[in-house]
Amino acid sequence: MTGRSIDRQQRWNAELPSSIFDKGSLGRRALTFPKWDGEKITAELPASMRRGERADLPALSEPQVMRHFTQLSTLNHHIERGMYPLGSCTMKYNPRLNEQIAAMSGLADLHPEQDVADIQGLLSALKTLERSLQELTGLAGCSLIPAAGANGEYLGMLTIRALHVARGDLDRLEILIPDSAHGTNPASVVIAGMKPRTIPSRQDGRIDLEALREACGPQTAGIMITNPNTLGLFEIDIVEVAEIVHAAGGRLYMDGANMNALMGKARPGDMGFDVVHLNLHKTMSTPHGGGGPGAGPICVTGELAPFLPGPWIVEKEDGSFDLEKIPGEGDESIHSYFGNVGVCLRALAYILRNGGNGLTRATECAVLNANYLLAQMKGFLHTEHAEGCLHEFVASGSEWKEKYGVRAMDIAKRMLDYGLHAPTIYFPLIVAEALMIEPTESESKESLDRFVGVMERIHAEAQENPELLLQAPQITPVGRMDEAAAAREPDLRWAGPCNCG
Numbered sequence: 001m002t003g004r005s006i007d008r009q010q011r012w013n014a015e016l017p018s019s020i021f022d023k024g025s026l027g028r029r030a031l032t033f034p035k036w037d038g039e040k041i042t043a044e045l046p047a048s049m050r051r052g053e054r055a056d057l058p059a060l061s062e063p064q065v066m067r068h069f070t071q072l073s074t075l076n077h078h079i080e081r082g083m084y085p086l087g088s089c090t091m092k093y094n095p096r097l098n099e100q101i102a103a104m105s106g107l108a109d110l111h112p113e114q115d116v117a118d119i120q121g122l123l124s125a126l127k128t129l130e131r132s133l134q135e136l137t138g139l140a141g142c143s144l145i146p147a148a149g150a151n152g153e154y155l156g157m158l159t160i161r162a163l164h165v166a167r168g169d170l171d172r173l174e175i176l177i178p179d180s181a182h183g184t185n186p187a188s189v190v191i192a193g194m195k196p197r198t199i200p201s202r203q204d205g206r207i208d209l210e211a212l213r214e215a216c217g218p219q220t221a222g223i224m225i226t227n228p229n230t231l232g233l234f235e236i237d238i239v240e241v242a243e244i245v246h247a248a249g250g251r252l253y254m255d256g257a258n259m260n261a262l263m264g265k266a267r268p269g270d271m272g273f274d275v276v277h278l279n280l281h282k283t284m285s286t287p288h289g290g291g292g293p294g295a296g297p298i299c300v301t302g303e304l305a306p307f308l309p310g311p312w313i314v315e316k317e318d319g320s321f322d323l324e325k326i327p328g329e330g331d332e333s334i335h336s337y338f339g340n341v342g343v344c345l346r347a348l349a350y351i352l353r354n355g356g357n358g359l360t361r362a363t364e365c366a367v368l369n370a371n372y373l374l375a376q377m378k379g380f381l382h383t384e385h386a387e388g389c390l391h392e393f394v395a396s397g398s399e400w401k402e403k404y405g406v407r408a409m410d411i412a413k414r415m416l417d418y419g420l421h422a423p424t425i426y427f428p429l430i431v432a433e434a435l436m437i438e439p440t441e442s443e444s445k446e447s448l449d450r451f452v453g454v455m456e457r458i459h460a461e462a463q464e465n466p467e468l469l470l471q472a473p474q475i476t477p478v479g480r481m482d483e484a485a486a487a488r489e490p491d492l493r494w495a496g497p498c499n500c501g
């Protein structure tokens, strides 16, 4: 194994592209401009602004450029390259059809300030999406404006707050949040000017109803529940939770970023939720990661719909579309115009292509795939689910840590050597050495079996040669790095030919 990995390391290094600025040679070009047959124009730039010397730009031929960027595109892992079981993130395959639809010039080339008469097709598409999402969630109103899941949470909180304020209920500021919630939940509550209050989970991972009853009161603005929760578990007592919170005058918010587990099977509106956000970039398949773009529409009850921000798309009697409640100066909106329209169009393409039955089947396959992996891996990696999971499951590397001295981080890093993306690790926080695995419905049985095979092999390595894991990744283009620094202080500039000594 080690010998082979050194070979591969050398091969990688040989293939690793250098900076494009180090390539090429003067006179080569990848682009020919069409001949200009108009009037001759002389340069008008004032002398002070003109370059004195030739710019030190790379000169490359077309094949060189193609190879450079194609090589770059293979350095990172991506869903087109292999399985991407990043729990909670739903890295499913993004069908090419979605891209074609979003790129249609009648949609992609529109200007947001264009007259309503010119954008009837777009408005019709967006309205169809709103209605589809309302149907999926069982709720009466929808806003496509939020640009991400967390942005939807924020708008949802503002909407619930607006309802309480409109009723003169000014002191309802507390939002209850189970300890199994996604990390963005309390953050959104705080940014919306409300106060998060934690509700503990029971032994079985669900909300503790007694603790909930005790926490509810005249200060309760609502509850925010990640459902299924971050353990991949459905809140089985949700109807009772809804009764308790509604009786106290609060409203129920569902973090529906993981609708991949429920779509077509169960509707948040039927469970008693008043607001839900969906992560279109996850459930409805848009390339995502690295910060965007996304779309996190919220669906709301009829009671809350009047508090949604504009512009509202309304269908008139003659079947044409118009805009209402256009934000004026001073009105706050959380995003300009209609949100991230390109992502919304991809989602609509996904929904229409699959149809209602197809979406239900996607959920069934996502849940089946996760349970298949869970069952295959139970024997050698401790998992948290006695009774099966939904679309994802949480394993714990604690036992491996005790026995072999390797941590969840080491397991995840070793997976990269086998061409797999790592699962989400150290989340949820309530599980030690957590590995959160979400295969999604787009993986075939062969690919799931390969995943299990890799995990078995890593298990054997952990016992026989834990160093392999501790030093991993061994054969990726870059080794272990300071991930927080890489994300927070990225250095993306080319600083010229290396004179770093």
Ligand SMILES: *Cc1c(COP(=O)(O)O)cnc(C)c1O
Pocket (backbone or CB within 6 Å): 088, 089, 148, 149, 150, 151, 182, 184, 226, 255, 257, 258, 279, 294, 296
């Ligand atoms: C991904 C996710 C979010 C946040 O969504 P963003 O689009 O990244 O803002 C919130 N809650 C859950 C459960 C998620 O999985």
